[in-house]
Amino acid sequence: MPPAPGMGATMAELLSLSLLAAGVFFFAAGTVALLRFPDTLTRLHALTKADNLGLGLIVLGLALRTTQPAEAGVLLLIWLLALTASGPVGSLLGGVAARQEPKDRRS
Amino acid sequence: MIPAWALDGPLAALLLWLAWRVLRVEDLFQAGVLFIVFGLLLAVVWLRLHAPDVALAEAAIGAGVTGALYINTLAGMEAHPAEPEPAPAGWAAASRWLAGLLSVVLALLMTVLALRLVLAVPPPVPTTPVAGKLTNPVTAVLLDLRSYDTLLETAVLVEALMGVWILGRPLAAAPHTAPEALRGLVRVLVPVMVVVSGALLWNGGGGTGGAFQAAAVLAAAGILARLGGHSLPFLHHPRRRAALAGAGTAFFLAVGLVLMAVTGSFLGYPAGGRDWLVLAIEAVATLSLATVLVVLFEATSPRQRPPEGDP
Amino acid sequence: MSGELLALLLLAAVAPGLARLAYGPTSADRMLVAQLLGSAGVALTLAVGAAGIPEGGRTVALILALLAAVSGVAFVRRHAARPGDGGDHG
Numbered sequence: 001m002p003p004a005p006g007m008g009a010t011m012a013e014l015l016s017l018s019l020l021a022a023g024v025f026f027f028a029a030g031t032v033a034l035l036r037f038p039d040t041l042t043r044l045h046a047l048t049k050a051d052n053l054g055l056g057l058i059v060l061g062l063a064l065r066t067t068q069p070a071e072a073g074v075l076l077l078i079w080l081l082a083l084t085a086s087g088p089v090g091s092l093l094g095g096v097a098a099r100q101e102p103k104d105r106r107s
Numbered sequence: 108m109i110p111a112w113a114l115d116g117p118l119a120a121l122l123l124w125l126a127w128r129v130l131r132v133e134d135l136f137q138a139g140v141l142f143i144v145f146g147l148l149l150a151v152v153w154l155r156l157h158a159p160d161v162a163l164a165e166a167a168i169g170a171g172v173t174g175a176l177y178i179n180t181l182a183g184m185e186a187h188p189a190e191p192e193p194a195p196a197g198w199a200a201a202s203r204w205l206a207g208l209l210s211v212v213l214a215l216l217m218t219v220l221a222l223r224l225v226l227a228v229p230p231p232v233p234t235t236p237v238a239g240k241l242t243n244p245v246t247a248v249l250l251d252l253r254s255y256d257t258l259l260e261t262a263v264l265v266e267a268l269m270g271v272w273i274l275g276r277p278l279a280a281a282p283h284t285a286p287e288a289l290r291g292l293v294r295v296l297v298p299v300m301v302v303v304s305g306a307l308l309w310n311g312g313g314g315t316g317g318a319f320q321a322a323a324v325l326a327a328a329g330i331l332a333r334l335g336g337h338s339l340p341f342l343h344h345p346r347r348r349a350a351l352a353g354a355g356t357a358f359f360l361a362v363g364l365v366l367m368a369v370t371g372s373f374l375g376y377p378a379g380g381r382d383w384l385v386l387a388i389e390a391v392a393t394l395s396l397a398t399v400l401v402v403l404f405e406a407t408s409p410r411q412r413p414p415e416g417d418p
Numbered sequence: 419m420s421g422e423l424l425a426l427l428l429l430a431a432v433a434p435g436l437a438r439l440a441y442g443p444t445s446a447d448r449m450l451v452a453q454l455l456g457s458a459g460v461a462l463t464l465a466v467g468a469a470g471i472p473e474g475g476r477t478v479a480l481i482l483a484l485l486a487a488v489s490g491v492a493f494v495r496r497h498a499a500r501p502g503d504g505g506d507h508g
Contacts, residue, residue, distance in 0.1 A: 021419070030435075031431055040444055047454055071472070082457060088292035088487075092288055092490070096449075108419065108422065111422065113422070137440075143455075143489055148459075150459070159478065166478050166485070171481075171488045289494075296484065303484060315477045327488050
């Protein structure tokens with residue numbers, strides 16, 4: 001990615017970097033939740049929120065690097081699709097999780 | 108910023124580990140999920156190898172079709188377990204010999220391929236003879252230079268379907284009504300999938316895309332619709348199912364034969380009409396392949412129990 | 419941050435989630451792993467695309483985002499809807 005001259009380009013690069021780093025952080029947070037939370041439902045809840053946010057931040061960070069508005073538009077569309085699917089699937093999985101509660105609750 | 112192997116090494120290692128786990132894990136459902144994850148990572152690896160069309164096919168088939176197909180078949184197997192047939196005497200020993208022979212042959216093949224890679228003897232790159240709108244090299248190879256192979260591939264899929272039909276399982280009836288959240292999801296996603304499938308087909312000549320990818324997305328749309336409680340009435344009649352499934356191969360074959368009469372060689376495209384012929388073949392193939400995948404999905408579903416009491 | 423570095427960081431961030439696949443305890447937990455890897459896969463393909471062929475990466479990411487729901491729905495409607503699946507197993 002060739003750096004363009006001028007202060008504006010550097011600001012965009014810095015912003016992009018922060019957004020990408022934040023995206024990775026949220027994905028990691030989601031993984032931690034998946035491994036450490038006590039219960040399927042809490043894991044589901046944390047995972048969907050963290051993943052969608054992480055993806056959105058990464059999409060935003062990558063969009064700042066695009067040269068054409070159409071490219072940024074596709075990136076946004078990708079995130080919107082992921083978001084659209086995640087809501088209903090999360091709700092459906094939640095229904096399954098509520099029914100599947102293990103009879104003996106180990107920690 | 109980082110060397111290529113810093114990413115590719117962990118990717119390859121993770122892939123190998125996943126493959127090992129898929130084969131070793133006891134629980135079949137766990138193996139299925141591992142397989143889905145494996146497919147996702149494989150798509151990433153294809154991108155790393157600068158093969159976006161293959162990555163696209165892997166992503167579409169792995170994410171959309173194979174995962175659902177596996178989970179569905181697993182549920183079907185558990186709902187209708189087959190009685191184990193007693194194996195004839197000597198069968199176990201014979202199958203072990205066969206497996207051993209196959210392993211040796213595959214190991215030799217892999218050694219040869221690895222040596223070729225190490226000694227840097229790349230296979231010759233096929234050159235597109237006629238320039239046109241067909242700039243996508245993958246499509247050019249699949250539909251022009253190696254079109255015969257692709258024709259046979261479509262036939263293989265139809266044969267797989269016939270194999271399943273021979274087993275005589277009836278088509279699963281439409282499942283019970285889907286929850287509201289799912290119905291809404293289907294209403295939004297299926298049209299988008301159909302449009303994207305069409306775009307992949309149309310773009311296959313110039314950009315990333317093609318018939319297999321478009322078919323996988325279309326099949327995923329059909330599978331999602333089925334899972335969402337839609338019964339896909341246009342697939343109900345068995346003759347129509349068979350016709351749709353076989354149409355791709357039949358059309359491909361017909362074009363080949365007609366071209367043989369016109370230009371003298373089987374599937375030898377005339378200079379002017381190549382791009383449109385390829386698009387036509389791909390379009391019919393997309394519909395057929397999607398039909399095959401969706402019908403395969405339905406044929407391996409758990410059959411509807413007759414409603415005894417309250418669902 | 420190069421695309422490759424981003425991809426590596428993402429991989430490191432989500433790969434440990436695979437452990438949940440072994441622990442379970444319910445099948446919904448295992449399906450969550452598939453969902454996590456699905457979202458991460460979209461980000462991964464975008465990152466790898468940025469380091470190689472951006473248009474290819476975006477197309478693959480689009481397909482992944484579109485189709486990732488299908489296996490989850492198959493799980494809910496087929497695996498979790500099996501008769502007698504009131505408890506957790508698998």
